[in-house]
Amino acid sequence: MSDKNNKPSRRQFLQGTGIALSLPWLETFASADKASEETPRRFLSVYHPDGVGLPLRNDPAWKDWSWFPRGGERNFELTKVLDVLEPLRNDITIYSGLSHPAVRQVHGHSNADQYLTGAATGGHGAYQNSISLDQVYANHIGEKTRHASLVMSTNGGVGGPRGAQTQSFNAEGRPIPAMNRPKQIFDMLFVASGEKAAAKLARSKSSLDLLIEHTRSLGRRLSAKDQQTMQEYLDAVRDTEVKLAKAQRWIDTPVPTVDTSNLNLDADPKEARMYFQTMYELIYLSYLSDSTRAVTFQLGRENGEGPHDLLSKAVGLGGAHGLTHAVKRPDGWKNLGTYNRYQAMEFGRFVQKLKDTKEPNGDGTMLDNTFAMHGSASSSFHLSRNYPIISAGGKNIGFDNGRYLKFGSGNEDNQAGAGIDTDAGWRGKLEAEELPLAKLFVTVLQRLGVETDAFAGYSGTLERV
Amino acid sequence: MNTSTVKIRPRLVALIALLAALPVHGQDSSDVLSLQQAREAGRKDSRFLRPDGTAPADPKKIPKANLGDYKKSLYPILQKSCLGCHGPDRTEGRLRVDQLDPNLLTGQHVNQWKEIYNALGNSEMPPADETEYRLADQDRGLLVEWVGAELEKAYHVRKGGQDYSAFRRxxxxxxxxxxxxxxxxxxxxxxxxxxxxxxxxxxxxxxxxxxxxxxxxxxxxxxxxxxxxxxxxxxxxPKPVVYKFAFQGEMTRLTSAANAKVFNVRDDNYKQARNTPHFLNHTSGQAIHYSGGNFKPDPKAIVGEVHSDSPIAISLPPGRELKFNLDRFLPDEGVMRVRIRAARSNMNPQHFANLRLIFSAHTSNNANFSQVISQRDLPVTAPMEAPEYIDFLIPLGDIQRNPFRKLETTFPRRDEFLHIQNISNGNRGPEPLGVLIDHIEVSAPFYASWPPxxxxxxxxxxxxxxxxxxxxxxxxxxxxxxxxxxxxxxxxxxxxxxxxxxxxxxxxxxxxxxxxxxxxxxxxxxxxxxxQTMNGGREGKERISDMEFATRLSFFLWASIPDVELLGAAYQGDLRKPEVLKSQIARMLNDPRANRFAEHFVGQWLGLDGLDSTTHVRDAVLLAAMQQEPVAFFKEVLVGNESVMDFIHSDYVVVNERLAGHYRVGEVYGPHFRRVSVAETVNRGGMLTQAGMLAMNSDGTDSHPLKRGIWMLERVLHDPPPPPPPNVPEVDLTDPRILQMTLKERIEDHRNKPACKSCHSKIDPWGIAFENYDALGAFRTQLKNGPVDANAELFNKQPLHGMTGLKRYLLLERQDQFARAIVEKMTTYAIGRSLSFSDNADINKIVVQFRRQEDRLGDLIQIIAQSEIFNSR
Structure with missing residues (x-):
């Protein structure tokens, strides 16, 4: 299937020739994903800036506070950083040796922009991004839910180029503003929208009706062949009407009522624990009510500072970004590890909740139909390589969890770039071979039901996943 | 190797006898034609210019299926190697080869033939373990060649057999x-x-x-x-935000600071100091370095207020910039006008100076961006005595802004920067060319009038x-x-x-x-x-209305809707009167909107988008020049109403300074394109030797004869080769045998594979004739391991000796083909639809008239506009 897919020249030869296409592989596509079409498949990406702790092997902190697990694919051992996920070990997969090739030598501060896009966003000068993973999925599935996607971050908005405060980018590579206030998110999800939206829809409807009527009268003066072309225009207008009708239906459909007992809508990042839990609860409720199936959530921004850098106060520590600079101070690795451990714990709490909830519209638990990932675009200090990534769930769509998957070569012990706290790291030459993270994204998209064989210019899936 | 001479074929000897009366310039051998002579001789040979006035035979016949070869030599091979499993006894994969219709042009089994073509080309069939059905390489080659040729014909017949409508969005x-x-x-x-x-x-x-x-x-x-x-x-x-730079105040502030390093234009070391941006008082000669700073809005300033003369200016040397911090006061939407009054420090005609604007923000360490916001560089042309205003209009809603500009806190940083750059070649010679700026005003939203x-x-x-x-x-x-x-x-x-x-x-x-x-x-x-409505209510080809004609004409020449004047002429019913049409077309071609025609037609005809994806042209200025040259050359031929044979070869090039340097043509200054006569020894002229064509048909490190050959066939001669069979074996660069070969030998080695030979012998020679031009299009006679070998032989045994040989051959033998090619390309662009066989007669008429009018490009537009095909639905 993918083999023939790589030959546009052959297909171009046939395109528009009048020679009918016989493409047996298309049928393969169609039949592959029949099962459980009704059950929603969900995607979540949680992003944390600043990477993780990666002490050198000869550092006393290595034993407890190096982020990556030890051991083999199934018999891996978690260090203290991730041991909070031990109860979920059969529901998660941990990855090493993955990164986006285009930015492996870009400073980590500029890097949150491309974690879900794989674009060559670079370190200076003109800036261009590309579509993010969640938006590819949202474009595919968004019609089915009230909201195509839910984009959240602690800081909100879009941030600046190379200082993203959103993980989501549209098809033109433009950032999609993230929401950060729980109240605002809750209102969007669960409070009815106002009259303005309805009036705008009504105007669109009248415009389209007029265009359809007008086009019909124009069509009568066209040749039979040109009428077919005009029909295409009419179909496009009608499809737009259908879309509007759908939007109208959502306006008319009562918003779902949800259990708000675990929500504190006034939560502020300054009260990190409450804020984290409220944001995760909102994701949970949006899934439970099937309000959306594609969610991103960014914690803080690269190169922190400001109030949103204080999420680490949840574990009694100072600015999160500062932790990465202070690893060589007493307890430095431990402090960074403790904060990463806390992030993993909150993610784990959310995963557990999905696992404890029966799928409302299908088999198994909600977790079985959700692919949730948690990661960063740097491993150690400003180093844009070997992204630390955890994924959870997705059993019903083909993910085999309970594994530690090492990719690439030359860095089996995750020591490349370890132990650094200077910019020599990110400027340094590439010591190990890593695989493009985009290949994992292709796997994820295919399992979510998107027919694609490439992401960010990389084709093919990631083996063993 | 002498690429400028070539032995010509015997059948031309007679023709040369005819030409003996013509003087032969610069040739030492009487059996060699100069390119100019070849052009004249080739024209005499045109089938479209028969003296008796008879119309030429249709040069593009509708292809016919080759059933004779099939019966004689191909079916027996199929019978031997395929029928065992795909015949009456067994029908693996529901395929019966004995029941296939061998006529791919009209038959029902094109898809099956396509599968067979793939299976044979991939050597998937017959299966390797079926030794009794083994297919000899030579037989496989025959089959692939026959099926490939028939598929190609089927493609053309089925494509050309349809009728296309010009009705489109x-x-x-x-x-x-x-x-x-x-x-x-x-x-x-x-x-x-x-x-x-x-x-x-x-x-x-x-x-x-x-x-x-x-x-x-x-x-x-x-x-x-x-x-x-x-x-x-x-x-x-809306009340605009206005910034007006206080030249006097800023300079005074700087010069009166405690440790101010003030200098004077009369100082001996001013020759060094002037290479850095600086304030300058024309009256006193006092100067101090300055490359930008804070620039605050002035609530009292009035947009466009006339500048009162002051002796203070900023001198901006070539290649340098001023960087102003505009803070966070620019509005979100609306047009920003940046008005700069500027003059040149000297009027040396070899030097130019352009201004360019950059916008940037530096929101935190390692989170910054910058972008060029001026749509194009604007030239500074005024002398020092009479500086002139230069206005840039920038839509603020369309450019990358600092997203933090509305924060209430100061981190990340909220400010935005405007850079003014002097893009210039003026740093050569004894007296560098500086730009003297004595007025800078930024205002937004800017309205030239209200309402606009x-x-x-x-x-x-x-x-x-x-x-x-x-x-x-x-x-x-x-x-x-x-x-x-x-x-x-x-x-x-x-x-x-x-x-x-x-x-x-x-x-x-x-x-x-x-x-x-x-x-x-x-x-x-x-x-x-x-x-295009049906006025008379009839189907089929019919004249479009005058108003529809006006639209078609404006989309042809302006890529846009007609203006009021053109619509008016159509409304009056005059537009298609020959003299009105002629003057309207002349008017339209004189309008700046006609640049869109040159840009889009040339870009699409020659495939210039290929340059966008090249990565080996690292010099951005050279790349931009490569992209512009073909368009500038086209405009030169169009405006001068010259022969399109100039595209094959011309004794001039149309270049700017950067490209002139690349071609080693001297005395060309500045970024604008102009016509420059060149000697034969420069090895340029026409479009085949334009650096952009050569660079985009390269592979990143070296020339690529195959790409160049295909480009030549597709774009110049409009005779595209069939697509390659599936899974063409890549040239194996790990094979030591292959590594030792020269490029030409590698191509020959590849060509000798049975599945490849038939096509490559028709493509490669064209590309090999380009070998004197490297991946950047620079001329070369030496390679690392020896002299360049640009000698090729076409499939019809015609030798091509390098670029000159190729051009000579095209001018002698292929003028009709090229003339027809450009007619078809331009007509299809003009009407926005594919051509079908039923258009052949119309196209032929255009070609005949075009050739009679000496292949003049300007005339071609008139001829197309008056043609049946352009006037019909």
Whole structure:
């Protein structure tokens, strides 16, 4: 299937020739994903800036506070950083040796922009991004839910180029503003929208009706062949009407009522624990009510500072970004590890909740139909390589969890770039071979039901996943 | 190797005898023709110019199936190797080879033949373990060649056998220009529209490929509304933010500082000091370094207030910039005008100086961006005594802004920077060329008038302005006629007035309501499509109306809607009168909008988008020059109404300074393109030797004869080779045998494979003749391991000795083919549809007339505009 897919020249030869296409592989596509079409498949990406702790092997902190697990694919051992996920070990997969090739030598501060896009966003000068993973999925599935996607971050908005405060980018590579206030998110999800939206829809409807009527009268003066072309225009207008009708239906459909007992809508990042839990609860409720199936959530921004850098106060520590600079101070690795451990714990709490909830519209638990990932675009200090990534769930769509998957070569012990706290790291030459993270994204998209064989210019899936 | 001479074939000897009377310049051998002589001789040979005036035989016959070879030599092979499993006894894969119709052009089994072609080309069939059915290499080659040739013919027959309609929607770029011309906005508006698909011969405006989807429609509708909202206004004029740079104050502040390093233009070391940007007092000669700083809005400043003369200026040396911190006060939307008064420090004609604007922000360490915001560099031409204003207009809503500019806290940083750069070649020679700036004013939103011209075009003055509904009808009638390029009926207007009445209560103002109604007008197919109605109600080929003709003509030459004058001529019924048409076309070609024709036609004809994806041209200035040269050359030939044979070879090039350096042509200064005569020894002239063509048909490190050969066949001769069979074996660069070969030997080695040979022998020789040009298009005679070998032999045994040999051959033997090729390419672009066999007669007529008029490019446009095909539905 993918083999023939790589030959546009052959297909171009046939395109528009009048020679009918016989493409047996298309049928393969169609039949592959029949099962459980009704059950929603969900995607979540949680992003944390600043990477993780990666002490050198000869550092006393290595034993407890190096982020990556030890051991083999199934018999891996978690260090203290991730041991909070031990109860979920059969529901998660941990990855090493993955990164986006285009930015492996870009400073980590500029890097949150491309974690879900794989674009060559670079370190200076003109800036261009590309579509993010969640938006590819949202474009595919968004019609089915009230909201195509839910984009959240602690800081909100879009941030600046190379200082993203959103993980989501549209098809033109433009950032999609993230929401950060729980109240605002809750209102969007669960409070009815106002009259303005309805009036705008009504105007669109009248415009389209007029265009359809007008086009019909124009069509009568066209040749039979040109009428077919005009029909295409009419179909496009009608499809737009259908879309509007759908939007109208959502306006008319009562918003779902949800259990708000675990929500504190006034939560502020300054009260990190409450804020984290409220944001995760909102994701949970949006899934439970099937309000959306594609969610991103960014914690803080690269190169922190400001109030949103204080999420680490949840574990009694100072600015999160500062932790990465202070690893060589007493307890430095431990402090960074403790904060990463806390992030993993909150993610784990959310995963557990999905696992404890029966799928409302299908088999198994909600977790079985959700692919949730948690990661960063740097491993150690400003180093844009070997992204630390955890994924959870997705059993019903083909993910085999309970594994530690090492990719690439030359860095089996995750020591490349370890132990650094200077910019020599990110400027340094590439010591190990890593695989493009985009290949994992292709796997994820295919399992979510998107027919694609490439992401960010990389084709093919990631083996063993 | 001498590439400029070639032995000619015996059959031309007679012709040379005819030419003996002509003087032979610069040739030491009487059996060699100069390129000019070849051009004259080749013209005499044209089938389109027979002295008795008979029409030539149709050079593009409808292909016929080759059934003779099939019966004689191919079916027996199939019988031996395939029928065992795909015959009467067994029918593996539901395929019976004995029952296939061998006529691919009309038969039912093209798809099966395609599968067979793939299976044979991939050596998947017969299966390797079926030894009794083994297929000899030679037989496989025969089969692949026959099936490939028949598939190619089938493609042409089935494609050419269809009838195509020119009824189509605008392309993405046409929609952009149409909105610009209709609404009077100079900026690009279509960024969000998806790109078009390209036809297999490189064109973007083919009716059959211009589909309409809900996404396309919705996006166009939103763009239309947003653009209308930008060009019309309501309420009072917004108060602009105005920055006016205080030259006197800033200089005084700097020079009066404690450790001020003040210098003087009369100092001996000024020769060094002047290479850094500095303040300069013309009167006193006092100077101090300055490369920018804070620049705050002045609440009292008035936009465009006339500058009072002062002796203070900033001197900006070549290649340097001034960087101003504008803080966070620029508005989100609207046009920013940057007005700079500037002069040149000397008038050395070899030097130029252009200004360019950059916008940037540095929001935190390692989170920054910068971008060029000026649409093009603007030249500084005024002498010191009489500096001139240079205005840049920048749409603030379209550029990358600092997203933190509205924060209440100071981190991340909220400020935005404006850089003024001097792009210049003026740092050579004894006296560098500096730009002297004595006035900088930044204002936004900027309106040249209020309400702006674009607003008054739509909401014109009328006695009916008090009567909203009456005035809405008036506005609509004018706007609709212009947007739809036709007269509109009262009932059509009435429908839109109804819409206005319905929408009115949703908005506070008349204008906002009308924006929505007008957006519906331009979402209609009358705007989005190049319509062609049936006047007489008959099907089939028929003359289009005068108004439709005006639209077709303007999309041909302006890639956009007609202007009022052209529509007026069509409305009067005069447009197609020969003298009116001639003068209208001349007017249109003189208009700046005709640049779009040169840019888009040449870009699509020659496939210049290929340059966008090359990565080996690292010098951005050279790359830009490579992209511009083919267009500039085309314009030169067009404006001078010269022969298109100049595209094959010309004794001039059209270059700018950067490209002249690349070609080693001297005495060319500045970034603009101009015609320069060149000697034969420069090895340039025509389009085959343009650096852009050569660079984009390279592989990143070296020339690529195969790409160049294919480009030559597809773009120049319009004789595209068939596509390669599937899974063509890559040249194995790990094989030590292959590594030792020269490039030419590698190609020959590859060509000797049975599945490849038939096509490559028709492609490669063309490309090998280009071998004297490297991956950047620079001329070379030596390679690392020996001299360049650019000698090739075409499949018809015609030897080609390098570029000159290739050009000579084209001029002698292929003029008709090239003339027909450019006629077909331009006609298909002009009407926006593919050509079919039934167009052959029309095309032939155009070619005959074109050749009779000495292949003149300007004339070709007139001939096409008057042709049957251009005037028919």
């Amino acid at each position: 605008m392309t993405r770029y046409e929609y952009n220009y149409a909105l610009q011309d209709l609404l009077g906005i100079p900026f690009d508006v279509v960024e969000r529209l998806p790109p078009e698909s390209m036809s297999d011969d490189g064109f973007l405006n083919r009716s059959e490929l211009l589909q309409m989807s809900a996404m396309q429609f919705e996006t166009s509708r939103e763009i239309g509304l947003r653009t209308l909202q930008r060009v019309t206004v309501h309420g009072d004029p 011209q674009s607003h008054r075009e739509i909401f014109f003055d009328s006695a009916n302005k008090g009567d909203e509904i009456g005035y809405a009808a008036e506005v609509l009638k004018v706007f609709m006629a212009r947007a739809w390029r036709r007269t509109v009926t009262e009932s059509e207007v009435a429908k839109f007035v109804e819409l206005f009445k319905e929408f009115r209560s949703d908005f506070e103002t008349f204008e906002e309501t009308m924006q929505e109604v007008l957006a519906t007008v331009i979402a209609s197919p009358d705007f989005l499509y190049l319509t």
